[in-house]
Amino acid sequence: MDLRPVSDAGTAVRAAIAAASWAPSVHNTQPWSFEAAGGEIRVHADTDRLLRVSDPTARELYVSCGAALYTLRLALRAAGYDPVVRVLPDPDRPALAGTVRLGPQAPADEHTQMLAEEIERRRTHRGGFLHRPLPRPFLHALDGEARAEGARLLTGLPEPAVAAVADVTRAAENVQRADAAYSGELMRWARPPGSDRPDGVPADAYPRDRAEPAFVSRAGHRGEPEFAQRDYSRGRSWGYVPRPGAASPATGAVAAVVTAGDGREDWIAAGRALQRVLLFASAHGVSAAFHTQALEMYHLRDFLRREVFADAYPQMIMRLGVTDEPGATRRRPLDEIFTEPS
Ligand SMILES: Cc1cc2nc3c(=O)[nH]c(=O)nc-3n(C[C@H](O)[C@H](O)[C@H](O)COP(=O)(O)O)c2cc1C
Structure with missing residues (x-):
């Protein structure tokens, strides 16, 4: 992703949501949607995309949403904000996985930048690995x-x-x-x-x-x-x-x-x-x-x-x-997963 600081909040939010969609999800169900409202980004678990046979408790669905929530925060950090995250903020709305407020502007550290650079590059691998033990x-x-x-x-x-x-x-x-x-x-x-x-x-x-x-x-x-x-x-x-x-x-x-x-x-x-x-x-x-x-x-x-x-x-x-085989994956377009105030 583009790691230059983004001072325009609307642009930063759109870019961060696009980045969050690169999170891994079970069977690539992408069981999430995002909404910008009341000065915060809401991350909703999309239960229409629940795997009713293999994931009846929605455990894997929430693991997937957790990965997206983390990626959203990371992308906002990389864009030069210090976001405030609340996980499951409303006990009466369990499908609201989390909310993220942009927070004050703050330069990203090297670790943040290193992780953010991998968001779109990371791929799930499904074969064997090369014989290179990890230290x-x-x-x-x-x-x-x-x-x-x-x-x-x-x-x-x-x-x-x-x-x-x-x-x-x-x-x-x-x-x-x-x-x-x-x-x-x-x-x-x-x-x-x-x-x-x-x-x-x-x-x-x-x-x-x-x-x-x-x-x-x-x-x-x-x-x-x-x-x-x-x-x-x-x-x-x-x-x-x-x-x-x-x-x-x-x-x-x-x-x-x-x-x-x-x-x-x-x-x-x-x-x-x-x-x-x-x-x-x-x-x-x-x-x-x-x-x-x-x-x-x-x-x-x-x-x-x-x-x-x-x-x-x-x-x-x-x-x-370690593998030298390329991975492949797809994501839904931003306008399918993100609702902005009109
Ligand atoms: C909770 C969860 C369970 C997963 N289980 C498997 C699995 O059993 N086998 C597999 O090949 N991939 C599994 N995946 C990886 C997803 O298939 C993968 O993230 C998705 O297809 C998107 O591809 P990407 O990770 O390359 O972006 C799992 C991912 C998550 C988040």
Whole structure:
């Protein structure tokens, strides 16, 4: 994004909302809308875009809105303001995820600028990673970014715990593939090649599977242990063809965003932390691949919380690593998501 200070508030607000729309969201549902009113920007959770089968409690929807709220604040900071954010300001209106007031003008620091530069560059990755282990101090720094937003990024899990997370992910993926309601919902958000819809997961955003299995076995080609991928293509030859050089990919560093509680505020904190972690990683050439299928199934999520994450609530599961493959994504235009006073 353009990082020059913006003294015209209206221009800064429009640019910041356009930036916020680049936040990650489950299946690229972009479940948000923005409204400028009464001197503040209101971020609304758009429950018309809720995944009713896989996200009945709206946890992932609020995680997505938290990522957008964080990005909005970051973009305003980068534009030279010191915004005042209120999360869930009205208990009677839970769909009002947050409000942001511009605040006084204040120059952006280097850290803010570094993160803001990544907003439009960051992309979700869905393949294996290059064999380039991430240094421990870097993973520690990512946790620092997550903590600054009220969550944690757990990394450095022992190998058996990583294998357990991979196994539970595979179990969830196989159950979802066999379930018509889950797979029907996923198909509604998976875009065929050439589609110009500005939401959902486009076909050039994931690698084409070598075989197109109806189930995911342990024999992996995205590193070992294999983390099961969402089945966006349903047996069709969608997806980009991975470069031949990417023959022996690595799993990367397995990480989880966790929170101490599990209410709407925690979900929003997880989303804010997620986006901050992703932008910091992106600024250091590191991408993330997500595997949240098990978190959509109550018993599996509870199992992971108790047995792997020491009773902390897992909000996102991801692999972090270095890739040289480009990502692909789309966003809805500003006039679809933003209402201004006339
Ligand atoms: C709560 C949440 C859950 C997600 N779960 C997955 C997942 O299981 N698999 C996956 O490939 N991507 C997952 N994603 C990534 C989204 O698909 C991605 O953010 C969206 O398609 C937009 O693409 P972009 O991140 O490249 O901008 C998740 C994102 C969020 C916020």
